[in-house]
Amino acid sequence: MITVTKLICAQRDADDPLRHIRERFELPENVIYLDGNSLGALPRTTSATLQNTIRQQWGNDLIRAWNKHDWVNFPKRIGDKLAQMLGAAPGEIVAADSTSINIFKLLAGALELPAIRNNKQRRVILSEAGNFPTDLYMAQGLNVLLGNQYTLKLVAADQLAASMNETVAVALITQADYCSGHLHDMAALNVAAHQAGTRILWDLSHTAGAVPVSLNESGAEMAVGCGYKYLNGGPGAPAYCYVARALQPNFATPLAGWFGHQAPFAFSPEYAPAPGIERLLAGTPSILAMQALDCGLASFDDVSMQAVRQKSLALSDMFWALMDEHCAGLGFHCVSPREHAERASQLSFAHEHAYAVMQALIDRGVVGDFRQPNLLRFGFTPLYTRFIDVWNAVMVIRDVMQASAWQDAKYHHRNAVT
């Protein structure tokens, strides 16, 4: 093992092909931000662009802006940009609503496909016990509405492939575990699903923008994801839906709103879905939120996802090595996968006093987050995280622990969100 020094970190930054991308973001002084996996940082262009959208487009052009600035097609324009990033074709992704709402749309749409609806043997919705809760909640809510026709079966991550069989209608799988950062092999699970006659609905919220995703190449048929984490679209940014072209003609969402109609402004009383991916739209999209997401995506211009991935793994490898070296014996235990192929873009450390330790770190400018029951979670966002940030973060962690700073009573009161 080579001992990592501060000098080595600085050298890695100097050699980093993505180092200039950091300038695309407005980052606060005195903060090492390791929570971009929860809320991405602010792109430098967002504020001025939104000002223009607000003052010129909305304020000056008013209703005419829907045509003049082609607001009508904003969800599809963003979708096409996402398609390029995620290995899909133009017309296969649309930005819309929230991840939760989109899970409902696509899960309901999948269950309504004739091959599933008419096969009473397939009445299991398969997912992971550790899936992000809203994914499970939306499946529960849909199932109640469908008269509990389905059983929501939750298994461990490593049992997903083996659990796909002739009883499984749809598997709802988040590509990366939000707690541990464990990364699924998308292509392998798609093969398993195909063999079992099951369809997978992927949730890319914790991978898109940090891990290369090849939706078409890996055989993925349906996916959703959020815009506010690695995509830097701002708090509560619009989410997106992917439905592979071949599946689109038969795909219907029960959230059949006017923006998904084939001719919204014909004001026909009968719903008729748009021919393409726009059928996944429901109500009028927030143009301000769409504009901010568009700025978030622009921060990836000319950035290769392979370079992002390479730096992401280098950052997390270094963080882990520094924790091993400088924080050994301080009660931390990394629960994230050691293998690169199984690791997304975060590391999570179990600690008996995880909540209080994280509050003390945040107070000193090292911003990660706490996750139940005992995890400190650190995300690595290669567009703006530097190697020197990793070095400095671990030094602060060591100091906080050695000074027992986290024992201060003020760090033990729980806030709603951290």
Add this chain to the structure above:
Amino acid sequence: MITVTKLICAQRDADDPLRHIRERFELPENVIYLDGNSLGALPRTTSATLQNTIRQQWGNDLIRAWNKHDWVNFPKRIGDKLAQMLGAAPGEIVAADSTSINIFKLLAGALELPAIRNNKQRRVILSEAGNFPTDLYMAQGLNVLLGNQYTLKLVAADQLAASMNETVAVALITQADYCSGHLHDMAALNVAAHQAGTRILWDLSHTAGAVPVSLNESGAEMAVGCGYKYLNGGPGAPAYCYVARALQPNFATPLAGWFGHQAPFAFSPEYAPAPGIERLLAGTPSILAMQALDCGLASFDDVSMQAVRQKSLALSDMFWALMDEHCAGLGFHCVSPREHAERASQLSFAHEHAYAVMQALIDRGVVGDFRQPNLLRFGFTPLYTRFIDVWNAVMVIRDVMQASAWQDAKYHHRNAVT
């Protein structure tokens, strides 16, 4: 009939108790905006407030902003402001998603109430033939998902009350017709519904902010509405949901997302609804969109809805009188109700060449909109529309017609939105 002169209009503006409210908006020069019923104008505070939300809250405070600026409770804070405007109690309204999505939530929630679900006689969803299309589409989409258990019965506006009987589960009624501006008597229809054992889901999109609404006093149990028309929340602003307190404990939405959970950040795998109106939330709300809606609502600070209503009717009365006087014989026929009690805050004129005429008007700065099949629609937004605007608009209409300006070929190509 008193002949209205330009001088009289100027005098009406001078005497208008709401005249200073216009200063709260940024309005373009040389435009008479009569489409605030479609997209409200820009409040003066929105741009700077959003800048602060973007740069200070998001950019500087990053993930910590969820607590520090109480983003978590933004949907409920806005809901409480709306409750004050709409005659509801705090905790009865929450801002969320789009109107379309909210119709699905509340309609599904209503159909799942035991009194409806267990009564197989009630299998009709009643609505108006002329309801706004997305309302009907969402009902259709929900019904398909429920195996077409229900019949969507569409009747004329004046047949709604008589059509409520023991077969009707829910009536989906938009308080004001988006084409004609016809206004329903909310209290009377609530009485009819109560007698028939039916529940009404109100859509306030075309009334809230222009017509006084008293949800509690009129006996309304459920309502949704949009934030981007009279509420000035910006294009695609968040919508809202109202569920009367008494109905809340039994009310469940199938769009059961994590923001509607009783403890979102406990990350429990089992959904359990929040005790109050927050259970109508689904995914993470767009904070930028919420902030803009909040600015839109602030434009109503210290404004009485009675004063708004009085001015709204005075504006539309004057517009109609001026059209009668100056545009007689030019092919216009007003399809809006003459009676104040039946009129919302718009007037619609049928004309054989409505589309081309409206394009010619827009080109001359009089911005209304066209609605199928032959309507010119003019909205009156008392916070920023002046009596002199009404005078000038009618003079432009007269000039355009007299000069046959609308016959230019360029006005006959149809855009997506007008």
